[in-house]
Amino acid sequence: MMLPRSVAWMLPIALMISGTGAGSAQSFPNKPVRIVTSEPGGGSDINARLVAQGISAPLGQPVIIDNRGGGVLPAIYVAKATADGYTLLNSSGVFWIGPYMQKVAYDPVRDFSPITLTASAPNLLVVHPSLPAKSVEELIALAKSQPGELNYASAGTGGSGHLAAELFKAMARVNLTLIPYNGAGPALNALIGGEIQVMFTSTTSAWPHVKSARLRALAVTSLQPSALAPGLPTMVASGLPGYEWATITGLLAPAKTPAAIIVRLNQEIVRLLGREDVKEKFFNMGIEPVGNSPAEYAHKIRSEMVKTGKLIKDAGIRAE
Numbered sequence: 001m002m003l004p005r006s007v008a009w010m011l012p013i014a015l016m017i018s019g020t021g022a023g024s025a026q027s028f029p030n031k032p033v034r035i036v037t038s039e040p041g042g043g044s045d046i047n048a049r050l051v052a053q054g055i056s057a058p059l060g061q062p063v064i065i066d067n068r069g070g071g072v073l074p075a076i077y078v079a080k081a082t083a084d085g086y087t088l089l090n091s092s093g094v095f096w097i098g099p100y101m102q103k104v105a106y107d108p109v110r111d112f113s114p115i116t117l118t119a120s121a122p123n124l125l126v127v128h129p130s131l132p133a134k135s136v137e138e139l140i141a142l143a144k145s146q147p148g149e150l151n152y153a154s155a156g157t158g159g160s161g162h163l164a165a166e167l168f169k170a171m172a173r174v175n176l177t178l179i180p181y182n183g184a185g186p187a188l189n190a191l192i193g194g195e196i197q198v199m200f201t202s203t204t205s206a207w208p209h210v211k212s213a214r215l216r217a218l219a220v221t222s223l224q225p226s227a228l229a230p231g232l233p234t235m236v237a238s239g240l241p242g243y244e245w246a247t248i249t250g251l252l253a254p255a256k257t258p259a260a261i262i263v264r265l266n267q268e269i270v271r272l273l274g275r276e277d278v279k280e281k282f283f284n285m286g287i288e289p290v291g292n293s294p295a296e297y298a299h300k301i302r303s304e305m306v307k308t309g310k311l312i313k314d315a316g317i318r319a320e
Contacts, residue, residue, distance in 0.1 A: 028085055028261050032062040035251070036074045036081075037090040040067050043202075043287070047119055047249050048090035050281055054272035055265075072098035072106075079106035083254040085261035088115070092249045093160075096305050100312045101158050102319040108305070113257045114297040116266050117250040118273060121287040122222035123164045123200045124207070124229060126215045131197050136219050136238035139198070143174035152176045152198040153187035158317055161187075163308065164200035164221055164245040166315045168235075171243055191215065200245070203228040204286030221245040228286055248304070249287075250297055262294055 037048040045067060052063035068074040075095035081087035089095065089112065096108040106112075125136065131150075133139040143150050154162040157180065169176055179196050181187035184205055191199045192214050199206075200221065207229060209215040220229045223236065223244040235243035251269065253262060272278055273291035282289040292300075311317075 028264060029059055029061045031086060032064050033059065033086050033088065034064045034066045035088045035090050036066045036068050036078050038067065038070050038074060038094075042070075043121070043247070043285070044090055044092055044249055046285060047282075047287065050278065051090070051118060051251070051269060051272065054275075054278060055268045058268050058271075070094075072102075072104050075108070075112075076105050078252070078254055079111040081254050083113075083256040083258075085253060085257050085265065087254065088265070089252045090118075090249065091252070092247050093304060093308065094158075095252075096301060097158055097163075097308055097312070098319075100309050101317060108301070111255050112252040113255055113262055114294050114301060115251040115253060115262055116269050116273075116294065117248055117290045117292050117297045117300055118269065119249045119282060119287040120222070120290055121160075121202060121247045121249075122220050122226050122228065123160060123245060123247075124203055124210070124220055124232070125164075125168070125218045125235070126191065126199055126201065126206050126210065127218060128191055128194050128197050129213065129216050130194060131216070133218070134216070136233075136235060136240060139218060140172045140174055140239070143172070143176060147175040148177050150176050150198055151179045151196040152200075153191055153196045154178055154180045155184040155187045155201070156180075156182075157319065158312070160202075160245070160247045161200040162317075163311060165198070166311055166317070167243065167245055168200070168240070170311065170314065171240055202247075202286055207286075226288070227283070228288065248290075248300065250301075266294055 035048045035052055038044045048065055052065055056063040068077050074089055074091060078087055078089035098104055099108055127133060133142045152165045188205055190196050206215060210217040217232055219235045219238045220226045220232045221235055225234055270291035273289040279289050
């Protein structure tokens with residue numbers, strides 16, 4: 001009999017309590033550990049490398065980064081890997097967003113054991129300075145007075161900025177016109193050049209242009225104010241109750257990985273993320289370190305799947 005997803009993801013915690021897998025944890029690891037992630041140079045890759053460098057010494061083994069390309073490719077690979085703790089997945093929400101947009105050869109709940117949420121990166125809502133809107137409330141009023149006339153940039157279908165904008169449209173009940181671009185760089189350049197008026201993008205990309213007044217930032221998309229965007233109000237504080245969006249990244253193992261191994265990995269990673277020098281490195285990359293329990297990460301994934309799945313379905317978003 002197939003267990004409900006909520007029950008299936010609680011099994012590692014129950015096994016930990018019962019002591020199942022203790023022997024595996026005592027001998028783990030006795031060979032290098034691989035963290036499978038996206039293409040080199042991206043945010044997930046850099047995140048994975050910081051974690052790998054930090055947990056290698058406490059584990060007593062090399063932790064190797066294995067770049068498997070973008071999209072759902074890393075998740076496909078790890079879902080089929082041996083469940084022994086030596087092959088891990090480092091991924092942002094793409095591994096659970098992908099299945100809503102295309103057929104994939106894995107189930108984001110059934111085929112993975114969450115270890116910990118490692119980082120969260122909010123977006124900024126930015127507009128071209130010529131736009132007569134100096135707050136979120138003014139932008140909503142302007143958009144409602146000109147339905148479909150304001151354009152927003154997307155750096156990629158189903159990407160963080162795209163979904164953040166669609167969530168804004170749905171919650172504010174406004175009609176903005178999507179203008180897709182091939183990557184964040186071209187999209188941001190179009191906004192700076194005045195070709196489009198609105199964009200949701202990372203703090204790393206936008207904040208230098210906000211400080212130079214080439215863009216105007218209206219709000220940060222995190223639920224709480226962010227040190228990554230000092231002085232900027234949240235969307236909630238700006239008149240959009242309940243709005244929250246962030247790119248979250250975490251580590252997972254293949255399903256049925258012994259619970260004691262999950263706990264060992266969780267302890268080492270959470271300990272690393274609590275170090276002040278590591279926090280500074282993450283902050284300098286425009287992301288905030290998190291570190292939580294496997295159960296908390298599993299709950300976060302489930303809640304994000306519900307929100308994002310409905311958003312993608314209602315907006316009719318499909319993979320390119």
